[in-house]
Amino acid sequence: MSAALxxxxxxxxxxxxxxxxxxxxxxxxxxxFLKAVDGVSFDIKRGETLALxxxxxxxxxxxxxxxxxxxxxxxxxxxxxxxSMTDPRQAQARRRLRRRIQMIFQDPYASLNPRFRVDxxxxxxxxxxxxIQGERDIKARVGELLSLVGLHPDDGLKFPHEFSxxxxxxxxxxxxxxxxxxxxxxxxPTSALDVxxxxxxxxxxRDLQDKFGLTxxxxxxxxxxxxxxxxxxxxxxxxxxxEITEGRRLFDNPRMPYTKMxxxxxxxxxxxxxxxxxxxxxxxxxxxxxxxxxxxxxxPLAFELCRxxxxxxxxxxxxxxxxxxxxxxxx
Amino acid sequence: xxxxxxxEIEGLRVVFQGDDGRTTHAVDSVDLxxxNGATLGLxxxxxxxxxxxSLAIMGLLPKQSAAVSGAIRFDGVDLLGVPDETLRDLRGxxxxxxxxxxxxxxxxSFTIGxxxxxxxxxxxxGGRRNARERTIELLRRVHIPSPEKRIDEFPHKLSGGMRQxxxxxxxxxxxxxxxxxxxxxxALDVTLQAQILDxxxxxxxxxxxxxxxxxxxxGVVAEVCDEVAVMYAGEIVERAxxxxxxxxxxxPYTVGLLGSIPRLDxxxxxxxxxxxxxxxxxxxxxxxxxxxxxxxxxxxxVKTPPPLAMLNATHASRCIRAPxxxxxx
Numbered sequence: 001m002s003a004a005l006x007x008x009x010x011x012x013x014x015x016x017x018x019x020x021x022x023x024x025x026x027x028x029x030x031x032x033f034l035k036a037v038d039g040v041s042f043d044i045k046r047g048e049t050l051a052l053x054x055x056x057x058x059x060x061x062x063x064x065x066x067x068x069x070x071x072x073x074x075x076x077x078x079x080x081x082x083x084s085m086t087d088p089r090q091a092q093a094r095r096r097l098r099r100r101i102q103m104i105f106q107d108p109y110a111s112l113n114p115r116f117r118v119d120x121x122x123x124x125x126x127x128x129x130x131x132i133q134g135e136r137d138i139k140a141r142v143g144e145l146l147s148l149v150g151l152h153p154d155d156g157l158k159f160p161h162e163f164s165x166x167x168x169x170x171x172x173x174x175x176x177x178x179x180x181x182x183x184x185x186x187x188x189p190t191s192a193l194d195v196x197x198x199x200x201x202x203x204x205x206r207d208l209q210d211k212f213g214l215t216x217x218x219x220x221x222x223x224x225x226x227x228x229x230x231x232x233x234x235x236x237x238x239x240x241x242x243e244i245t246e247g248r249r250l251f252d253n254p255r256m257p258y259t260k261m262x263x264x265x266x267x268x269x270x271x272x273x274x275x276x277x278x279x280x281x282x283x284x285x286x287x288x289x290x291x292x293x294x295x296x297x298x299x300p301l302a303f304e305l306c307r308x309x310x311x312x313x314x315x316x317x318x319x320x321x322x323x324x325x326x327x328x329x330x331x
Numbered sequence: 332x333x334x335x336x337x338x339e340i341e342g343l344r345v346v347f348q349g350d351d352g353r354t355t356h357a358v359d360s361v362d363l364x365x366x367n368g369a370t371l372g373l374x375x376x377x378x379x380x381x382x383x384x385s386l387a388i389m390g391l392l393p394k395q396s397a398a399v400s401g402a403i404r405f406d407g408v409d410l411l412g413v414p415d416e417t418l419r420d421l422r423g424x425x426x427x428x429x430x431x432x433x434x435x436x437x438x439x440s441f442t443i444g445x446x447x448x449x450x451x452x453x454x455x456x457g458g459r460r461n462a463r464e465r466t467i468e469l470l471r472r473v474h475i476p477s478p479e480k481r482i483d484e485f486p487h488k489l490s491g492g493m494r495q496x497x498x499x500x501x502x503x504x505x506x507x508x509x510x511x512x513x514x515x516x517x518a519l520d521v522t523l524q525a526q527i528l529d530x531x532x533x534x535x536x537x538x539x540x541x542x543x544x545x546x547x548x549x550g551v552v553a554e555v556c557d558e559v560a561v562m563y564a565g566e567i568v569e570r571a572x573x574x575x576x577x578x579x580x581x582x583p584y585t586v587g588l589l590g591s592i593p594r595l596d597x598x599x600x601x602x603x604x605x606x607x608x609x610x611x612x613x614x615x616x617x618x619x620x621x622x623x624x625x626x627x628x629x630x631x632x633v634k635t636p637p638p639l640a641m642l643n644a645t646h647a648s649r650c651i652r653a654p655x656x657x658x659x660x
Contacts (some may be wrong), residue, residue, distance in 0.1 A: 023540055055520040055521070055522060057518055133396045194376040194377050194547065195376070195548075195549075195586060195588065195591050195592050196376060196587060196591045196604060196605045197376075197592075198591070199590075199591035199593075199602035199603065199604045199605075202593070202602060203601050203602055203604060206600070206601070210648065221520060221521070222521075222593075223521070224592070224593040224594055224595050225593050226603065227593065227594075227598060228593035228594075228598065228599070230654065231367075247583060247598075248598075251595060261522065262521065262522060263595070264525070265521040265522045265525035265549070266521055266595055267524070267525075267528070267548065267550025267551050267553060267554045268550065268553060268554065268595075269549060269550050269553050269589075269592065269594060269596075278529070279522045279525045279526050279529075280524075282490060282492060282523070293474065325584065
């Protein structure tokens with residue numbers, strides 16, 4: 001199917017990070033806003049995995065939370081299967097849509113209720129959406145889901161603290177599948193896990209995708225994990241997507257200087273001694289980002305225009321020297 | 332390479348006594364040695380005993396609950412036999428450590444300058460003014476911009492990467508001969524990690540100190556280490572020069588670990604996984620500790636614990652079936 005399942009249009013989110021009113025009056029200071037996400041657009045086709053990568057503070061988690069509707073956007077729109085997640089007139093349709101969207105969180109120690117037994121955790125979406133009637137059938141379905149993610153149906157009687165991190169993440173995946181979700185937003189699902197356990201979870205997620213035709217929005221800071229999981233990848237920097245393209249193209253031929261720097265920073269297991277761009281500087285303060293392209297103070301190719309005008313995302317890359325090579329200063 | 336290694340660990344064992352009478356065998360018969368100027372990577376997953384090994388070297392394990400035996404010879408002196416006073420003189424001076432969490436290992440109520448100056452005054456004496464000058468010099472060495480100003484700042488004003496630089500400056504304050512870095516980059520983003528690793532390489536070249544780098548990330552090991560020791564369930568299961576280990580791993584656990592890492596340079600549909608779980612260290616298995624998860628297991632593996640056998644001059648594996656080439660084919 002060619003139509004996009006998920007369509008995100010010009011999403012923005014601004015957080016008010018000012019001091020309280022009384023402190024502003026007494027101590028001076030003015031309103032301060034943090035643009036966590038600043039005009040992000042992308043679409044995800046059915047059965048595809050789109051990954052968003054970026055460093056801490058780049059806004060990737062905020063995007064994920066807005067896509068599932070845990071956080072209202074300041075402006076912009078999220079459209080899932082033709083239904084707007086923000087339009088009040090489509091509230092009815094949105095309620096029906098909810099079942100089909102699920103999220104897997106980063107910290108498997110915080111995302112499962114410690115006072116619920118595992119079968120109650122996994123059965124919750126089934127009960128909430130009234131998918132199956134009758135306790136016996138629900139119990140059978142929960143057992144089936146637990147087997148599906150590689151646990152034993154009897155594990156349902158245990159509490160989350162009896163499981164390791166990897167097993168907890170399996171429980172979270174079983175819960176996401178319980179409502180027969182089609183679209184799963186995964187926010188750093190393996191960053192709290194050891195590599196060998198991470199491999200198990202990533203394999204499981206790929207198998208489930210093949211089996212049920214799931215669509216993933218995959219958030220991660222780990223480029224190698226993203227390369228393994230995603231068909232398309234968006235690189236975020238300070239609330240914007242600076243490059244978005246097919247996985248293979250991004251890794252073989254990164255265009256935006258930030259992407260090049262990020263790829264170069266990944267430790268090299270093959271020890272090939274490949275050429276890399278040395279990392280300069282740190283991410284600027286997002287409350288007061290530099291004018292123009294936010295990457296310009298660290299960019300080896302920055303020229304006058306970069307300090308003045310924020311580049312548009314053209315043909316999958318937001319960079320003046322890539323999109324306008326005539327004006328750029330040769331490196 | 333000198334004839335006698337700077338630090339030599341022999342038969343190190345750490346057993347924790349729990350409140351409820353349970354004992355945990357965290358580290359078992361670990362032998363290690365690091366020569367002057369060499370960097371040893373100690374890798375393994377959570378709970379394999381790598382951090383406990385480093386704390387044992389530093390003498391930082393609680394005396395009431397941890398029984399440490401074996402020998403840790405630092406420059407000919409057994410650190411397990413010396414009085415606490417001697418250890419205090421060594422720590423922060425000839426022995427230094429960089430901890431994992433730059434957020435929690437700095438004291439939030441003192442300026443970073445005070446915290447580094449304290450170390451210098453304790454070990455080197457001299458005036459406060461000299462110590463302050465040296466501190467500014469150290470901060471400059473770890474590439475902190477405008478160190479004259481930064482020295483009077485409190486830790487909360489610095490970013491994670493900057494704080495880790497301060498930790499490194501503090502560890503270097505008295506020119507240590509042995510530097511233990513426990514997951515120095517785990518809490519950092521990749522770009523910051525790359526900067527810190529560059530810095531460590533630079534300092535290694537400049538100071539000639541021996542470094543033990545503890546990490547779960549084999550990529551980091553590939554970047555900075557000369558030699559690697561892989562730990563599993565409290566034991567060293569494989570030890571080799573770094574390029575040798577990556578090219579020719581000789582323990583099934585190392586093979587599994589390498590296969591489970593997603594790579595930038597190749598794309599596979601499935602990552603190799605290691606089935607099963609780490610054994611419970613309250614009652615470690617009688618034979619090979621990896622036997623229950625090992626694809627090449629045979630009867631002899633579960634009966635007696637395998638020795639760490641040398642395959643050639645620089646490569647040792649704790650597997651009776653090594654070399655593994657004939658098994659794979």
